Amino acid sequence: MMKNIPIWQDIKTKKYPKLEEDAETDILIIGGGITGLSTFYELKNNPCKIILVDKYLLGYGATSRSTAKITYLQENIYTKLKNSFDFNTAKLYYESQKEAIKQIVDICHKNDFDCDLEPNSSYLYTTKKSEINKIEEEYNILEMFGEKPQKGITLPNNKKVKSQIYVNNTYVFHPLKYIHELARISHNKEHLIYENTNIEEIVKQNNLFYCKAGDYTIKARQVVVASHYPNFLFPYLFPLKCYIEKSTLIATKEKNINKFNAINISNPILSIRNYQDYYIHVGSTHNLCFDTYPSSDYPDLLKQIPSKNISYNWSNHDIMTYDNLPFIGEIKPNLFLATGFNTWGMTGGVLSSLILKDLLEKRPNKYEYIFNPLRNNKEKLLKYPVNIFSNTYSFIASKINLHKKAYKKNPYYTELNGQKVAIYKDENNKEHIVYSTCPHLGCSLIFNKEEKTWDCPCHGSRFTIEGKSIIGPSDYDISYDKKN
Ligand SMILES: Cc1cc2nc3c(=O)[nH]c(=O)nc-3n(C[C@H](O)[C@H](O)[C@H](O)COP(=O)(O)OP(=O)(O)OC[C@H]3O[C@@H](n4cnc5c(N)ncnc54)[C@H](O)[C@@H]3O)c2cc1C
CATH class of the missing domain: 2.102.10.10 (Rieske [2Fe-2S] iron-sulphur domain)
Incomplete structure:
Protein backbone atom coordinates (compact mmCIF):
# COMPACT_ATOMS: atom_id res chain seq x y z
CA MET A 1 0.00 0.00 0.00
CA MET A 2 1.22 3.49 -0.80
CA LYS A 3 2.28 5.65 2.15
CA ASN A 4 1.93 9.42 1.97
CA ILE A 5 5.08 10.10 3.97
CA PRO A 6 8.74 10.50 3.02
CA ILE A 7 10.47 7.13 2.76
CA TRP A 8 13.02 8.38 5.34
CA GLN A 9 10.35 9.05 7.98
CA ASP A 10 9.26 5.39 7.93
CA ILE A 11 11.57 4.53 10.86
CA LYS A 12 11.34 4.89 14.64
CA THR A 13 13.45 7.72 16.05
CA LYS A 14 14.50 8.71 19.56
CA LYS A 15 12.37 11.45 21.12
CA TYR A 16 13.88 14.43 22.95
CA PRO A 17 12.11 16.44 25.70
CA LYS A 18 10.19 19.68 25.29
CA LEU A 19 11.53 22.80 27.05
CA GLU A 20 9.55 23.15 30.29
CA GLU A 21 11.36 26.03 32.04
CA ASP A 22 13.29 29.23 31.33
CA ALA A 23 16.86 28.61 30.26
CA GLU A 24 20.12 30.47 29.79
CA THR A 25 22.81 29.41 27.36
CA ASP A 26 25.91 30.63 25.55
CA ILE A 27 24.77 29.45 22.11
CA LEU A 28 21.20 28.75 20.98
CA ILE A 29 20.72 26.85 17.71
CA ILE A 30 17.21 27.16 16.27
CA GLY A 31 16.40 24.20 14.02
CA GLY A 32 17.22 20.51 14.17
CA GLY A 33 17.69 19.79 10.46
CA ILE A 34 21.02 18.99 8.84
CA THR A 35 22.20 22.61 9.26
CA GLY A 36 21.40 22.96 12.96
CA LEU A 37 22.53 19.49 14.00
CA SER A 38 25.76 19.64 11.99
CA THR A 39 26.54 22.93 13.77
CA PHE A 40 25.68 21.33 17.12
CA TYR A 41 28.06 18.48 16.25
CA GLU A 42 30.90 20.80 15.20
CA LEU A 43 30.64 22.55 18.59
CA LYS A 44 30.84 19.20 20.41
CA ASN A 45 34.12 20.05 22.11
CA ASN A 46 33.24 23.68 22.82
CA PRO A 47 33.10 24.12 26.63
CA CYS A 48 30.21 26.63 26.36
CA LYS A 49 26.61 25.81 27.20
CA ILE A 50 24.67 25.05 24.01
CA ILE A 51 20.96 24.46 23.43
CA LEU A 52 19.42 23.21 20.17
CA VAL A 53 15.64 23.50 19.77
CA ASP A 54 13.30 22.22 17.10
CA LYS A 55 9.69 23.27 16.85
CA TYR A 56 8.68 19.74 15.86
CA LEU A 57 10.88 16.63 15.59
CA LEU A 58 14.59 16.50 14.69
CA GLY A 59 15.08 16.12 10.95
CA TYR A 60 11.37 16.27 10.05
CA GLY A 61 11.76 19.47 8.00
CA ALA A 62 13.29 19.66 4.51
CA THR A 63 16.10 17.29 5.52
CA SER A 64 14.00 14.10 5.72
CA ARG A 65 12.01 15.12 2.66
CA SER A 66 15.01 15.40 0.34
CA THR A 67 16.66 12.80 -1.91
CA ALA A 68 19.79 13.05 0.28
CA LYS A 69 22.39 12.91 -2.48
CA ILE A 70 25.79 14.06 -1.28
CA THR A 71 27.22 15.42 -4.46
CA TYR A 72 29.06 18.32 -6.05
CA LEU A 73 27.52 17.67 -9.50
CA GLN A 74 24.62 20.07 -8.96
CA GLU A 75 22.96 20.75 -12.33
CA ASN A 76 25.11 23.35 -14.15
CA ILE A 77 25.93 25.38 -11.03
CA TYR A 78 29.55 26.04 -12.00
CA THR A 79 28.62 27.48 -15.41
CA LYS A 80 26.03 29.69 -13.71
CA LEU A 81 28.48 30.93 -11.06
CA LYS A 82 31.25 31.52 -13.60
CA ASN A 83 28.85 33.57 -15.75
CA SER A 84 27.23 35.61 -12.98
CA PHE A 85 30.39 36.02 -10.84
CA ASP A 86 33.72 34.68 -12.12
CA PHE A 87 35.79 31.52 -12.36
CA ASN A 88 37.22 31.94 -8.87
CA THR A 89 33.78 32.10 -7.23
CA ALA A 90 32.74 28.95 -9.11
CA LYS A 91 35.94 27.24 -7.96
CA LEU A 92 35.49 28.33 -4.35
CA TYR A 93 31.92 26.97 -4.38
CA TYR A 94 33.21 23.68 -5.85
CA GLU A 95 35.87 23.45 -3.13
CA SER A 96 33.31 24.18 -0.43
CA GLN A 97 31.08 21.32 -1.63
CA LYS A 98 34.02 18.91 -1.78
CA GLU A 99 34.98 19.92 1.77
CA ALA A 100 31.43 19.27 2.99
CA ILE A 101 31.35 15.85 1.33
CA LYS A 102 34.67 14.93 2.95
CA GLN A 103 33.36 16.10 6.32
CA ILE A 104 30.21 13.92 6.09
CA VAL A 105 32.25 10.87 5.12
CA ASP A 106 34.83 11.53 7.87
CA ILE A 107 32.14 12.00 10.52
CA CYS A 108 30.37 8.78 9.49
CA HIS A 109 33.57 6.73 9.46
CA LYS A 110 35.10 8.22 12.61
CA ASN A 111 31.94 7.68 14.65
CA ASP A 112 30.84 4.47 12.96
CA PHE A 113 27.46 5.95 12.04
CA ASP A 114 24.58 3.69 11.08
CA CYS A 115 23.07 5.86 8.32
CA ASP A 116 23.34 3.84 5.09
CA LEU A 117 26.15 6.02 3.71
CA GLU A 118 27.49 4.59 0.47
CA PRO A 119 29.48 5.75 -2.56
CA ASN A 120 27.17 6.51 -5.46
CA SER A 121 28.03 7.92 -8.91
CA SER A 122 26.34 11.20 -9.82
CA TYR A 123 25.10 11.80 -13.37
CA LEU A 124 24.16 15.03 -15.11
CA TYR A 125 22.29 14.51 -18.36
CA THR A 126 20.06 15.95 -21.03
CA THR A 127 17.52 14.36 -23.36
CA LYS A 128 17.53 17.43 -25.61
CA LYS A 129 19.98 17.97 -28.46
CA SER A 130 19.81 21.72 -27.87
CA GLU A 131 21.28 21.25 -24.37
CA ILE A 132 24.34 19.16 -25.22
CA ASN A 133 26.46 22.33 -25.15
CA LYS A 134 25.35 23.06 -21.56
CA ILE A 135 26.67 19.66 -20.48
CA GLU A 136 29.91 20.33 -22.38
CA GLU A 137 30.33 23.69 -20.64
CA GLU A 138 29.92 22.13 -17.20
CA TYR A 139 32.31 19.33 -18.18
CA ASN A 140 34.95 21.87 -19.25
CA ILE A 141 34.75 23.81 -15.98
CA LEU A 142 34.98 20.62 -13.93
CA GLU A 143 38.09 19.68 -15.94
CA MET A 144 39.59 23.10 -15.12
CA PHE A 145 39.01 22.31 -11.42
CA GLY A 146 41.07 19.15 -11.92
CA GLU A 147 38.13 16.70 -12.09
CA LYS A 148 37.95 13.98 -14.72
CA PRO A 149 34.22 13.40 -15.36
CA GLN A 150 33.26 10.45 -17.60
CA LYS A 151 31.02 10.89 -20.67
CA GLY A 152 28.31 8.76 -22.27
CA ILE A 153 24.80 8.60 -23.75
CA THR A 154 23.13 6.02 -21.46
CA LEU A 155 22.24 6.14 -17.77
CA PRO A 156 22.77 3.07 -15.55
CA ASN A 157 19.01 2.32 -15.73
CA ASN A 158 19.46 2.04 -19.53
CA LYS A 159 17.70 5.33 -20.21
CA LYS A 160 19.05 6.75 -23.49
CA VAL A 161 20.00 10.40 -23.31
CA LYS A 162 21.55 12.88 -25.71
CA SER A 163 24.54 13.47 -23.46
CA GLN A 164 25.63 12.66 -19.91
CA ILE A 165 28.64 13.17 -17.69
CA TYR A 166 29.27 11.48 -14.38
CA VAL A 167 31.61 11.55 -11.40
CA ASN A 168 32.32 8.72 -8.97
CA ASN A 169 33.52 10.34 -5.76
CA THR A 170 30.03 11.19 -4.45
CA TYR A 171 27.67 9.55 -1.93
CA VAL A 172 24.11 8.97 -0.72
CA PHE A 173 22.78 8.29 2.78
CA HIS A 174 19.65 8.07 4.92
CA PRO A 175 19.20 11.68 6.08
CA LEU A 176 17.04 11.04 9.15
CA LYS A 177 19.34 8.30 10.45
CA TYR A 178 22.32 10.66 9.93
CA ILE A 179 20.59 13.48 11.87
CA HIS A 180 19.82 11.16 14.78
CA GLU A 181 23.36 9.81 14.84
CA LEU A 182 24.64 13.41 15.06
CA ALA A 183 22.22 14.11 17.91
CA ARG A 184 23.12 10.89 19.74
CA ILE A 185 26.84 11.58 19.89
CA SER A 186 26.67 15.36 20.42
CA HIS A 187 24.24 15.86 23.29
CA ASN A 188 25.40 15.79 26.90
CA LYS A 189 24.84 17.67 30.19
CA GLU A 190 26.07 20.99 28.75
CA HIS A 191 24.81 20.54 25.18
CA LEU A 192 21.04 20.02 25.31
CA ILE A 193 18.40 19.19 22.69
CA TYR A 194 14.70 20.05 22.93
CA GLU A 195 12.00 18.99 20.46
CA ASN A 196 8.50 20.51 20.17
CA THR A 197 10.00 23.82 21.28
CA ASN A 198 9.05 26.63 18.94
CA ILE A 199 10.95 29.93 18.99
CA GLU A 200 8.37 32.62 18.28
CA GLU A 201 10.37 35.78 18.71
CA ILE A 202 13.94 36.98 19.25
CA VAL A 203 14.56 40.27 21.05
CA LYS A 204 18.02 41.65 21.77
CA GLN A 205 18.59 43.53 25.03
CA ASN A 206 21.92 44.39 26.67
CA ASN A 207 23.92 42.05 24.44
CA LEU A 208 21.66 39.10 25.22
CA PHE A 209 19.06 37.51 22.94
CA TYR A 210 15.71 36.79 24.60
CA CYS A 211 14.09 33.98 22.61
CA LYS A 212 10.45 33.31 23.39
CA ALA A 213 9.35 29.67 23.25
CA GLY A 214 5.71 29.48 24.39
CA ASP A 215 5.56 30.25 28.12
CA TYR A 216 9.35 30.13 28.47
CA THR A 217 12.31 32.25 27.47
CA ILE A 218 15.79 31.18 26.46
CA LYS A 219 18.47 33.80 27.10
CA ALA A 220 21.45 33.37 24.77
CA ARG A 221 24.71 35.16 24.04
CA GLN A 222 24.85 33.92 20.44
CA VAL A 223 22.02 32.61 18.25
CA VAL A 224 22.21 30.47 15.11
CA VAL A 225 19.08 30.56 12.95
CA ALA A 226 19.04 27.20 11.15
CA SER A 227 15.27 27.04 10.81
CA HIS A 228 15.22 26.85 6.98
CA TYR A 229 12.85 29.83 6.71
CA PRO A 230 14.10 32.56 9.09
CA ASN A 231 10.76 34.27 9.65
CA PHE A 232 11.72 36.02 12.89
CA LEU A 233 14.52 38.02 11.25
CA PHE A 234 12.34 41.06 10.68
CA PRO A 235 13.15 43.43 8.88
CA TYR A 236 15.68 41.32 6.97
CA LEU A 237 13.12 41.27 4.07
CA PHE A 238 13.68 37.59 3.55
CA PRO A 239 10.63 36.96 1.27
CA LEU A 240 12.11 39.40 -1.24
CA LYS A 241 15.57 37.88 -1.27
CA CYS A 242 14.64 34.39 -2.34
CA TYR A 243 11.76 32.22 -3.46
CA ILE A 244 10.48 28.80 -2.47
CA GLU A 245 10.65 25.90 -4.85
CA LYS A 246 8.28 22.98 -4.40
CA SER A 247 8.86 19.47 -5.76
CA THR A 248 7.02 16.16 -5.59
CA LEU A 249 8.78 12.91 -4.75
CA ILE A 250 7.75 9.33 -5.43
CA ALA A 251 9.53 6.15 -4.29
CA THR A 252 8.88 3.11 -6.47
CA LYS A 253 9.78 -0.46 -5.52
CA GLU A 254 11.71 -2.23 -8.27
CA LYS A 255 13.04 -5.72 -9.02
CA ASN A 256 16.26 -4.49 -10.62
CA ILE A 257 17.96 -1.52 -9.07
CA ASN A 258 21.10 0.17 -10.34
CA LYS A 259 23.06 2.13 -7.79
CA PHE A 260 23.37 5.68 -9.09
CA ASN A 261 21.88 9.15 -8.88
CA ALA A 262 21.10 11.49 -11.74
CA ILE A 263 19.58 14.86 -12.52
CA ASN A 264 18.84 16.46 -15.87
CA ILE A 265 19.92 19.94 -16.85
CA SER A 266 16.52 20.82 -18.32
CA ASN A 267 13.35 22.42 -17.18
CA PRO A 268 11.28 20.54 -15.97
CA ILE A 269 13.77 18.96 -13.63
CA LEU A 270 13.77 15.19 -13.19
CA SER A 271 15.99 13.63 -10.56
CA ILE A 272 16.49 10.03 -9.39
CA ARG A 273 18.48 8.02 -6.83
CA ASN A 274 18.39 4.45 -5.57
CA TYR A 275 17.75 3.42 -1.97
CA GLN A 276 17.61 -0.30 -1.11
CA ASP A 277 14.86 -1.75 -3.40
CA TYR A 278 13.55 1.65 -4.39
CA TYR A 279 14.10 4.41 -6.88
CA ILE A 280 13.26 7.86 -5.56
CA HIS A 281 12.05 10.21 -8.30
CA VAL A 282 11.74 14.00 -8.05
CA GLY A 283 9.80 16.25 -10.42
CA SER A 284 6.90 18.71 -10.87
CA THR A 285 9.26 21.41 -9.60
CA HIS A 286 7.93 24.96 -9.56
CA ASN A 287 7.89 28.24 -7.67
CA LEU A 288 5.52 27.61 -4.75
CA CYS A 289 3.70 30.89 -5.43
CA PHE A 290 2.39 29.48 -8.70
CA ASP A 291 0.87 26.33 -7.25
CA THR A 292 -2.37 25.08 -8.81
CA TYR A 293 -5.61 24.26 -6.98
CA PRO A 294 -5.99 21.39 -6.50
CA SER A 295 -2.38 20.47 -7.13
CA SER A 296 -1.56 18.54 -10.30
CA ASP A 297 2.03 17.91 -9.18
CA TYR A 298 1.62 14.26 -8.24
CA PRO A 299 -0.24 13.15 -11.43
CA ASP A 300 2.22 15.16 -13.55
CA LEU A 301 5.22 13.38 -12.04
CA LEU A 302 3.49 9.98 -12.34
CA LYS A 303 3.22 10.53 -16.10
CA GLN A 304 6.97 10.94 -16.35
CA ILE A 305 8.15 7.83 -14.53
CA PRO A 306 7.93 4.39 -16.14
CA SER A 307 7.19 2.32 -12.99
CA LYS A 308 3.82 2.30 -11.26
CA ASN A 309 4.89 0.37 -8.12
CA ILE A 310 4.47 3.43 -5.93
CA SER A 311 5.38 2.85 -2.28
CA TYR A 312 5.76 6.40 -0.95
CA ASN A 313 4.89 9.86 -2.13
CA TRP A 314 5.56 13.23 -0.55
CA SER A 315 6.59 16.78 -1.35
CA ASN A 316 9.36 19.11 -0.28
CA HIS A 317 10.25 22.80 -0.43
CA ASP A 318 13.61 24.43 -0.56
CA ILE A 319 14.71 28.03 -0.43
CA MET A 320 16.23 29.35 -3.64
CA THR A 321 18.50 32.38 -3.89
CA TYR A 322 18.78 34.47 -7.03
CA ASP A 323 22.56 34.29 -7.34
CA ASN A 324 22.72 30.51 -6.71
CA LEU A 325 24.76 30.92 -3.51
CA PRO A 326 23.41 30.13 -0.03
CA PHE A 327 23.17 32.68 2.80
CA ILE A 328 25.63 31.64 5.52
CA GLY A 329 27.10 34.00 8.09
CA GLU A 330 26.56 36.73 10.66
CA ILE A 331 23.67 39.12 10.00
CA LYS A 332 23.94 41.15 13.23
CA PRO A 333 26.56 40.89 15.96
CA ASN A 334 26.25 37.37 17.40
CA LEU A 335 23.20 36.48 15.27
CA PHE A 336 23.98 33.92 12.56
CA LEU A 337 21.96 32.56 9.64
CA ALA A 338 22.34 29.57 7.31
CA THR A 339 19.76 28.88 4.59
CA GLY A 340 19.05 29.22 0.84
CA PHE A 341 20.70 25.98 -0.28
CA ASN A 342 19.04 25.89 -3.71
CA THR A 343 18.13 22.18 -3.22
CA TRP A 344 21.69 21.19 -2.29
CA GLY A 345 21.41 21.44 1.50
CA MET A 346 23.05 18.13 2.46
CA THR A 347 26.41 19.61 1.49
CA GLY A 348 25.15 23.18 2.12
CA GLY A 349 24.04 22.42 5.69
CA VAL A 350 27.33 20.71 6.55
CA LEU A 351 29.34 23.46 4.91
CA SER A 352 27.36 25.97 7.03
CA SER A 353 28.37 24.13 10.18
CA LEU A 354 32.07 24.46 9.28
CA ILE A 355 31.73 28.17 8.52
CA LEU A 356 29.55 28.88 11.58
CA LYS A 357 31.92 27.03 13.91
CA ASP A 358 34.69 29.45 12.87
CA LEU A 359 32.48 32.53 13.09
CA LEU A 360 30.99 31.59 16.48
CA GLU A 361 34.47 31.02 17.81
CA LYS A 362 35.60 34.33 16.26
CA ARG A 363 37.93 32.93 13.58
CA PRO A 364 37.86 33.95 9.92
CA ASN A 365 36.71 31.42 7.31
CA LYS A 366 37.76 31.37 3.66
CA TYR A 367 34.15 31.03 2.42
CA GLU A 368 32.78 33.82 4.63
CA TYR A 369 32.85 36.38 1.84
CA ILE A 370 31.05 34.52 -0.96
CA PHE A 371 28.21 33.28 1.26
CA ASN A 372 27.76 36.52 3.23
CA PRO A 373 23.98 36.74 3.88
CA LEU A 374 24.09 40.54 3.70
CA ARG A 375 25.62 40.63 0.20
CA ASN A 376 23.86 42.71 -2.39
CA ASN A 377 24.21 42.18 -6.09
CA LYS A 378 22.47 42.92 -9.35
CA GLU A 379 20.73 39.52 -9.60
CA LYS A 380 19.18 39.97 -6.17
CA LEU A 381 18.06 43.58 -6.57
CA LEU A 382 16.59 42.97 -10.04
CA LYS A 383 14.40 40.21 -8.63
CA TYR A 384 12.76 42.35 -5.92
CA PRO A 385 9.88 43.47 -8.21
CA VAL A 386 9.42 39.89 -9.51
CA ASN A 387 9.18 38.65 -5.96
CA ILE A 388 6.73 41.35 -4.93
CA PHE A 389 4.59 40.27 -7.89
CA SER A 390 4.74 36.53 -7.11
CA ASN A 391 4.05 37.05 -3.39
CA THR A 392 1.10 39.30 -4.21
CA TYR A 393 -0.17 36.85 -6.85
CA SER A 394 -0.15 33.89 -4.45
CA PHE A 395 -1.80 35.96 -1.71
CA ILE A 396 -4.60 37.17 -4.02
CA ALA A 397 -5.05 33.74 -5.63
CA SER A 398 -5.48 32.24 -2.19
CA LYS A 399 -7.89 34.98 -1.14
CA ILE A 400 -10.16 34.77 -4.17
CA ASN A 401 -10.77 31.21 -3.13
C1 LIG B 1 12.76 17.93 -3.68
C2 LIG B 1 14.04 18.23 -2.95
C3 LIG B 1 15.08 17.32 -3.00
C4 LIG B 1 16.29 17.62 -2.37
N1 LIG B 1 17.32 16.72 -2.48
C5 LIG B 1 18.53 17.07 -2.02
C6 LIG B 1 19.66 16.23 -2.25
O1 LIG B 1 19.54 15.17 -2.88
N2 LIG B 1 20.86 16.64 -1.79
C7 LIG B 1 21.01 17.83 -1.15
O2 LIG B 1 22.15 18.19 -0.83
N3 LIG B 1 19.96 18.62 -0.85
C8 LIG B 1 18.72 18.28 -1.28
N4 LIG B 1 17.65 19.10 -1.05
C9 LIG B 1 17.81 20.30 -0.21
C10 LIG B 1 17.72 19.97 1.27
O3 LIG B 1 16.59 19.16 1.52
C11 LIG B 1 17.59 21.24 2.12
O4 LIG B 1 18.38 22.28 1.59
C12 LIG B 1 18.09 20.96 3.53
O5 LIG B 1 17.43 19.82 4.04
C13 LIG B 1 17.86 22.15 4.44
O6 LIG B 1 18.22 21.75 5.74
P1 LIG B 1 17.98 22.71 6.98
O7 LIG B 1 18.54 22.04 8.16
O8 LIG B 1 18.50 24.06 6.64
O9 LIG B 1 16.40 22.83 7.06
P2 LIG B 1 15.35 21.80 7.71
O10 LIG B 1 15.72 20.40 7.48
O11 LIG B 1 14.00 22.25 7.24
O12 LIG B 1 15.49 22.07 9.25
C14 LIG B 1 15.01 23.24 9.86
C15 LIG B 1 14.42 22.84 11.19
O13 LIG B 1 14.08 24.02 11.90
C16 LIG B 1 12.92 23.78 12.64
N5 LIG B 1 12.30 25.09 12.91
C17 LIG B 1 11.71 25.92 12.02
N6 LIG B 1 11.26 27.04 12.65
C18 LIG B 1 11.56 26.89 13.96
C19 LIG B 1 11.31 27.67 15.10
N7 LIG B 1 10.65 28.83 15.02
N8 LIG B 1 11.72 27.20 16.31
C20 LIG B 1 12.36 26.01 16.41
N9 LIG B 1 12.62 25.23 15.33
C21 LIG B 1 12.22 25.65 14.13
C22 LIG B 1 12.08 22.89 11.74
O14 LIG B 1 11.13 22.14 12.48
C23 LIG B 1 13.14 22.03 11.06
O15 LIG B 1 13.30 20.77 11.68
C24 LIG B 1 16.43 18.83 -1.66
C25 LIG B 1 15.37 19.73 -1.58
C26 LIG B 1 14.18 19.45 -2.23
C27 LIG B 1 13.07 20.44 -2.19
Missing part, protein backbone atom coordinates in the same frame (compact mmCIF):
# COMPACT_ATOMS: atom_id res chain seq x y z
CA LEU A 402 -9.73 29.34 -6.26
CA HIS A 403 -9.02 26.30 -4.13
CA LYS A 404 -12.22 26.51 -2.14
CA LYS A 405 -14.17 25.73 -5.31
CA ALA A 406 -11.95 22.73 -5.92
CA TYR A 407 -12.77 21.09 -2.57
CA LYS A 408 -16.50 21.21 -2.03
CA LYS A 409 -17.29 18.31 0.27
CA ASN A 410 -14.19 17.14 2.07
CA PRO A 411 -12.59 19.29 3.23
CA TYR A 412 -14.98 22.21 3.19
CA TYR A 413 -14.62 25.83 4.23
CA THR A 414 -17.08 27.62 6.48
CA GLU A 415 -17.36 30.08 9.38
CA LEU A 416 -17.70 29.18 13.06
CA ASN A 417 -18.27 31.92 15.63
CA GLY A 418 -17.28 34.48 13.00
CA GLN A 419 -13.95 32.75 12.33
CA LYS A 420 -12.92 31.31 8.95
CA VAL A 421 -12.36 27.59 9.35
CA ALA A 422 -11.87 24.48 7.25
CA ILE A 423 -13.24 21.08 8.24
CA TYR A 424 -11.75 17.77 7.14
CA LYS A 425 -13.37 14.39 7.84
CA ASP A 426 -10.88 11.52 8.14
CA GLU A 427 -11.45 7.89 7.10
CA ASN A 428 -13.18 7.23 10.49
CA ASN A 429 -15.53 10.16 9.86
CA LYS A 430 -13.86 12.19 12.62
CA GLU A 431 -13.98 15.93 11.99
CA HIS A 432 -10.78 17.98 12.25
CA ILE A 433 -11.38 21.73 12.39
CA VAL A 434 -8.64 24.27 11.68
CA TYR A 435 -8.47 28.01 11.06
CA SER A 436 -8.17 28.33 7.29
CA THR A 437 -5.77 31.31 7.28
CA CYS A 438 -2.00 31.00 7.66
CA PRO A 439 -0.84 32.76 10.85
CA HIS A 440 2.37 33.88 9.08
CA LEU A 441 1.09 36.51 6.62
CA GLY A 442 -2.59 35.68 6.25
CA CYS A 443 -2.79 33.65 3.02
CA SER A 444 -5.67 31.18 2.78
CA LEU A 445 -4.51 27.59 3.24
CA ILE A 446 -4.99 24.83 0.70
CA PHE A 447 -5.49 21.14 1.37
CA ASN A 448 -2.78 18.76 0.21
CA LYS A 449 -4.90 15.73 -0.56
CA GLU A 450 -1.96 13.36 -1.09
CA GLU A 451 -0.17 14.05 2.20
CA LYS A 452 -3.24 15.19 4.18
CA THR A 453 -1.73 18.47 5.32
CA TRP A 454 -2.84 22.09 5.20
CA ASP A 455 -0.31 24.00 3.08
CA CYS A 456 0.25 27.72 2.63
CA PRO A 457 0.71 28.59 -1.06
CA CYS A 458 2.68 31.77 -0.26
CA HIS A 459 5.67 30.85 1.93
CA GLY A 460 5.31 27.12 2.47
CA SER A 461 4.01 26.75 6.04
CA ARG A 462 2.47 23.34 6.54
CA PHE A 463 0.13 21.98 9.23
CA THR A 464 -1.24 18.54 10.14
CA ILE A 465 -4.99 17.90 9.81
CA GLU A 466 -5.18 18.62 13.55
CA GLY A 467 -3.59 22.02 12.87
CA LYS A 468 -0.11 21.50 14.32
CA SER A 469 2.54 23.62 12.57
CA ILE A 470 5.14 21.22 11.18
CA ILE A 471 7.03 23.11 8.47
CA GLY A 472 7.71 26.63 7.31
CA PRO A 473 7.61 30.11 8.62
CA SER A 474 4.39 29.99 10.65
CA ASP A 475 5.14 30.17 14.35
CA TYR A 476 1.68 29.14 15.43
CA ASP A 477 -0.67 26.16 15.14
CA ILE A 478 -4.07 26.53 13.44
CA SER A 479 -6.12 24.12 15.57
CA TYR A 480 -9.62 25.56 16.07
CA ASP A 481 -10.32 26.45 19.66
CA LYS A 482 -14.02 25.69 20.30
CA LYS A 483 -14.03 28.08 23.31
CA ASN A 484 -13.35 31.11 21.08
